[in-house]
Amino acid sequence: MNWLWTWGGTSFGYREGDNLWTYDRRHVGRFAGNDVYGPDGAYLGExxxxxxxxxxxxxxxxxxxxxxxxxxxxxxxSYADYSGYALDEGYEDFPAPWTLR
Known part of the structure; x- marks a missing residue:
């Protein structure tokens, strides 16, 4: 189990195998390589x-x-939030865990 944070530093949850879980126990994504897709198949981030x-x-x-x-x-x-990183052009922060269903 690898704990993860958004680029902005928000504690998100964890990766277990190819699955992405929020810290409040919801299965919200599946990895294809480093890319993450939601239950509807839409790209969420990486x-x-x-x-x-x-x-x-x-x-x-x-x-x-x-x-x-x-x-x-x-x-x-939830783990503590960290400081965020500056975003490069063409990127945005990964959705916060409470915004995904």
Whole structure:
């Protein structure tokens, strides 16, 4: 289990295998390489380095085959937020965990 933060520093949740989970136990994404797609197959963003999530604006609109989210899991305490990084042109912060369903 690898804990993850958004590029802006918000504690997001964790990666387990190819699945992305929020800290409040929701299965909101699936990895295809470093890219993350939501249950509807829409591109959400990507993993950069080992612990940060970011969204490439040029990839918005990309799609993969969707999936049915797994059931909820035990709630974990959120890790502390970190300082955010400056965004390069063409990128935006990964969605916050509470904005994804």
């Amino acid at each position: 993993l950069t380095g080992t612990h940060r999530l970011i969204t490439c604006q040029a990839k918005l609109g990309s799609r993969q085959v969707g999936f049915t989210p797994s059931g909820r899991r035990v709630i974990y305490a």
